[in-house]
Amino acid sequence: MAGSRNWQPTAEAFALPLLSLAGALVLFGIFVALGGRDPVAVWRLLFVGAFGDAFSWQNTLQRSAPLMLTALCVALPARAGLVIIGGEGALVLGGLAMAGLPYLFTPPAGWIGTLLLLAGAAAAGACWIALAGWLRVWRGVNETISSLLLAYIAIAVFKQLVEGPLRDPASLNKPSTLPLAESLRIGSIGSYDVHWGLVWGICLCVAAAFWLGFSVHGFATRVAGGNPRAARLMGLPTGRLVVTACALGGACAGLAGGIEVAAVHTNANAALIAGFGYTGILVSFVARHQPLAVIPVAILFGGFGAAGSLLQRRLGLPDAAVQVLLGFAFVLILASESLRGRLFTLPAPLRRRTSIAAVAGAR
Amino acid sequence: MPALALQTFRLSKHFGAFTALDQVSLDVRPGTVHALLGENGAGKSTLVKCVVGYYRADEGAVLIDGRETAIPSPTTARALGIGMVYQHFTVVPGMSVAENLLLARGRVPARIDWRAVRAELEAFMATTPFRLDLDARPLELASGEKQKLEILKQLLLRPRLLILDEPTSVLTPQEADEVLGALRERAHSGDCSVLMITHKFREVSAYADDVSVLRRGRLVCSGSVADSSPQLLAQAMMGEGRVAPVTVGRLQVAAPGAVRLQIEGLRVMGDRGEEAVRGLDLQVCSGEIVGVAGVSGNGQREFMQALVGQRPRLAGSVTLEGRPFHARRAENRSQRVRSLPEEPLLNGCVGELSVADNMALREFDQSPFAWAGWVRWRRLAARARAWIEEYGVKTQGEGAMIRTLSGGNVQRAVLARELSGEADLLLVSNPVFGLDFAAVAEIHGRLLAARDAGCSVLLVSEDLDELLELSDRIVVMSGGRIVFQTPARDARRHELGAWMGGRHETAAAPQERAA
Ligand SMILES: Nc1ncnc2c1ncn2[C@@H]1O[C@H](COP(=O)(O)OP(=O)(O)OP(=O)(O)O)[C@@H](O)[C@H]1O
Numbered sequence: 001m002a003g004s005r006n007w008q009p010t011a012e013a014f015a016l017p018l019l020s021l022a023g024a025l026v027l028f029g030i031f032v033a034l035g036g037r038d039p040v041a042v043w044r045l046l047f048v049g050a051f052g053d054a055f056s057w058q059n060t061l062q063r064s065a066p067l068m069l070t071a072l073c074v075a076l077p078a079r080a081g082l083v084i085i086g087g088e089g090a091l092v093l094g095g096l097a098m099a100g101l102p103y104l105f106t107p108p109a110g111w112i113g114t115l116l117l118l119a120g121a122a123a124a125g126a127c128w129i130a131l132a133g134w135l136r137v138w139r140g141v142n143e144t145i146s147s148l149l150l151a152y153i154a155i156a157v158f159k160q161l162v163e164g165p166l167r168d169p170a171s172l173n174k175p176s177t178l179p180l181a182e183s184l185r186i187g188s189i190g191s192y193d194v195h196w197g198l199v200w201g202i203c204l205c206v207a208a209a210f211w212l213g214f215s216v217h218g219f220a221t222r223v224a225g226g227n228p229r230a231a232r233l234m235g236l237p238t239g240r241l242v243v244t245a246c247a248l249g250g251a252c253a254g255l256a257g258g259i260e261v262a263a264v265h266t267n268a269n270a271a272l273i274a275g276f277g278y279t280g281i282l283v284s285f286v287a288r289h290q291p292l293a294v295i296p297v298a299i300l301f302g303g304f305g306a307a308g309s310l311l312q313r314r315l316g317l318p319d320a321a322v323q324v325l326l327g328f329a330f331v332l333i334l335a336s337e338s339l340r341g342r343l344f345t346l347p348a349p350l351r352r353r354t355s356i357a358a359v360a361g362a363r
Numbered sequence: 364m365p366a367l368a369l370q371t372f373r374l375s376k377h378f379g380a381f382t383a384l385d386q387v388s389l390d391v392r393p394g395t396v397h398a399l400l401g402e403n404g405a406g407k408s409t410l411v412k413c414v415v416g417y418y419r420a421d422e423g424a425v426l427i428d429g430r431e432t433a434i435p436s437p438t439t440a441r442a443l444g445i446g447m448v449y450q451h452f453t454v455v456p457g458m459s460v461a462e463n464l465l466l467a468r469g470r471v472p473a474r475i476d477w478r479a480v481r482a483e484l485e486a487f488m489a490t491t492p493f494r495l496d497l498d499a500r501p502l503e504l505a506s507g508e509k510q511k512l513e514i515l516k517q518l519l520l521r522p523r524l525l526i527l528d529e530p531t532s533v534l535t536p537q538e539a540d541e542v543l544g545a546l547r548e549r550a551h552s553g554d555c556s557v558l559m560i561t562h563k564f565r566e567v568s569a570y571a572d573d574v575s576v577l578r579r580g581r582l583v584c585s586g587s588v589a590d591s592s593p594q595l596l597a598q599a600m601m602g603e604g605r606v607a608p609v610t611v612g613r614l615q616v617a618a619p620g621a622v623r624l625q626i627e628g629l630r631v632m633g634d635r636g637e638e639a640v641r642g643l644d645l646q647v648c649s650g651e652i653v654g655v656a657g658v659s660g661n662g663q664r665e666f667m668q669a670l671v672g673q674r675p676r677l678a679g680s681v682t683l684e685g686r687p688f689h690a691r692r693a694e695n696r697s698q699r700v701r702s703l704p705e706e707p708l709l710n711g712c713v714g715e716l717s718v719a720d721n722m723a724l725r726e727f728d729q730s731p732f733a734w735a736g737w738v739r740w741r742r743l744a745a746r747a748r749a750w751i752e753e754y755g756v757k758t759q760g761e762g763a764m765i766r767t768l769s770g771g772n773v774q775r776a777v778l779a780r781e782l783s784g785e786a787d788l789l790l791v792s793n794p795v796f797g798l799d800f801a802a803v804a805e806i807h808g809r810l811l812a813a814r815d816a817g818c819s820v821l822l823v824s825e826d827l828d829e830l831l832e833l834s835d836r837i838v839v840m841s842g843g844r845i846v847f848q849t850p851a852r853d854a855r856r857h858e859l860g861a862w863m864g865g866r867h868e869t870a871a872a873p874q875e876r877a878a
């Protein structure tokens with residue numbers, strides 16, 4: 001039973017993203033070399049800044065927590081057959097709910113209050129992405145475009161409220177909401193400088209993997225995503241399954257926003273709109289929408305983000321330079337899909353083609 | 364003479380530990396029609412895919428006009444003048460027929476002069492036995508029409524060797540005669556050689572010059588059609604020890620029972636916004652097979668899709684045992700409705716999932732295969748193994764992706780899922796597309812057995828022979844309506860043909876013959 005059929009897809013699943021990432025690093029090296037910097041130093045700093053010492057590891061893990069959750073916002077709808085790229089919108093709404101709900105009622109102090117607020121954040125995100133799914137299923141609107149546009153609307157709503165009715169009068173040049181009560185915040189894990197959001201992220205990735213792999217509902221979702229016609233033949237409620245998957249994904253992204261507010265910013269302000277939702281798209285695609293693979297990939301990309309500030313400090317590269325790296329990675333990851341199923345057979349035809357030319361030339 | 368000679372020399376192909384082709388040496392003489400026979404999973408598709416460079420053979424060589432030729436990719440094959448019609452459709456579903464034909468030529472100019480291209484295509488179409496609407500999109504075409512488009516695509520290239528992988532499995536016998544007649548003419552005039560895979564002995568004896576038989580990856584016999592007989596070929600296909608099963612007679616044991624499925628005034632929208640089913644009325648009784656005949660594209664596809672829940676209904680009522688039926692999961696289960704869709708890989712399976720997953724689709728959410736919301740994969744896998752054994756599905760295990768199975772074996776896997784357990788209503792579309800004769804007999808036997816057990820069967824088929832063989836009652840569908848019905852024993856082929864051809868449009872009113 002063993003043989004090419006069994007190991008090739010698995011090997012490809014690892015080789016394709018790794019090769020694309022390597023390609024992105026090479027291209028990024030060329031890019032910085034054109035800017036007059038030493039690419040080898042940049043590569044070294046990227047690594048040191050991400051995984052060099054305990055401090056950079058903490059920074060990396062801190063950043064990877066929201067990435068895991070926003071990646072799930074892409075991965076879960078993707079398994080139901082939808083390409084959702086508006087996780088950023090769900091994230092900011094989640095953050096807004098986290099900071100805004102205490103204006104409406106006084107949550108109980110302590111972890112019960114935190115959980116309550118997080119539930120609100122998740123619900124806000126869930127509604128937003130479910131809306132994109134609903135538009136797709138019942139009105140035929142392309143979900144990729146609509147989720148992106150909905151994200152812009154969410155960001156506008158966020159700014160409007162934070163800079164208007166919810167603004168803390170004490171926040172002068174950086175409009176913010178009132179800070180979250182001390183007892184409602186999310187703290188660090190032990191003595192490390194990593195907050196509990198990381199545990200949330202890892203647990204939800206594992207839970208999502210179990211849901212997809214072993215639950216009746218998760219399997220039905222995969223069927224609906226894999227072939228809607230077959231799903232309808234089986235009488236599965238495809239529309240409902242798709243919208244539910246969107247809601248679950250959106251809830252994860254909303255949670256990411258809530259956690260960022262409760263653990264990092266302590267209030268909702270524009271710093272929350274940091275692009276985690278967009279990097280999450282990349283993470284999910286590299287992980288091929290497999291929740292378990294999301295965990296290591298999110299840590300890797302968290303590392304790139306962490307290294308960004310080091311590049312700025314040591315080499316004077318702009319903070320956004322890492323975005324260029326991510327851009328290269330995204331394009332190559334998408335392009336590498338065209339090699340799937342052919343990676344290991346590819347060299348042979350190339351070789352043969354040249355030999356035909358040689359034969360033809362000889363004749 | 365432009366026709367090419369094709370030989371393969373000890374061609375072998377392995378998929379992992381599995382040997383799909385074992386030292387096959389085939390010889391296609393130029394200017395002849397060569398038929399390739401074999402059971403489902405014998406390796407026929409694999410052989411021709413190796414020839415056109417879709418797969419790379421592990422050992423052996425391909426000789427074109429006697430010279431060893433490396434064909435690393437289908438592009439090379441095309442450059443050599445080898446055309447291939449694949450078993451699975453390769454047309455671009457969302458592009459029009461004209462665009463598909465243009466694409467097939469490979470070189471597309473930067474600016475397309477559509478007027479000239481259309482004129483050219485119309486002229487080309489006139490030289491072939493088929494007519495297709497240049498503006499239709501394959502998405503909207505029935506399987507038979509798609510198959511014609513595939514063949515047209517290849518003919519447009521004026522191939523010197525044309526390979527067809529089961530070209531007639533989705534055509535009616537009349538259409539098949541047209542197509543094969545035209546191909547044989549081309550071959551005998553020396554324009555091209557034809558290598559054709561088929562499961563139908565009739566086509567072999569009527570149209571082929573030579574015939575070869577594959578069994579489990581080996582070439583077991585090869586020679587002139589004149590020296591062979593269907594019996595000998597069947598024996599070669601099945602092997603010495605196994606005898607071909609006999610088809611069960613059509614004899615109905617009991618008279619049909621009460622009306623079970625009642626359809627009234629059903630209207631369904633087609634893909635292009637036109638009404639494809641226009642006020643269809645039909646009844647199916649228990650213990651009865653009702654066969655729906657019709658030229659493809661007369662609304663049969665939309666009708667069946669609406670019945671099984673793949674397409675919304677505009678109007679009309681469908682009741683099952685007096686209760687409204689919308690093909691929801693709970694209804695399918697409580698009323699015991701099963702269906703065999705056409706093109707099962709496209710309509711009834713998730714290609715990326717395993718055979719076991721696909722076999723689980725009907726029951727993964729109910730006891731004993733689910734518990735408290737969790738699927739019991741181990742039980743489902745065990746049952747899948749049992750079904751693979753029972754239905755003779757050739758696969759490398761229940762964990763293999765279903766789209767790696769040969770066409771006939773996908774069909775068997777679906778059959779196992781849909782026919783096991785007792786059904787009260789079976790909705791069946793073209794159930795034996797691409798199956799070898801043993802499998803055809805087996806499926807027909809199972810449908811008849813279901814009927815004898817009291818099941819109602821609604822059978823849509825483009826093959827009139829199949830309908831005449833199986834049905835108790837035959838109805839003819841044309842223009843989205845039932846225009847004629849008759850008990851099968853009184854049915855006459857030419858009369859059905861006339862109704863299928865649209866006789867109702869000239870007749871004053873649709874007449875019905877008393878049962
Ligand atoms: N890509 C693949 N990976 C693994 N196994 C394969 C692959 N393609 C074909 N096979 C196996 O090789 C065998 C031969 O398949 P092939 O498609 O050639 O059969 P076939 O003779 O064309 O049958 P059919 O009449 O059903 O079309 C089958 O058992 C099939 O499962």
Ligand SMILES: [Mg+2]
Binds near residue numbers: 408450
């Ligand atoms: Mg085949």
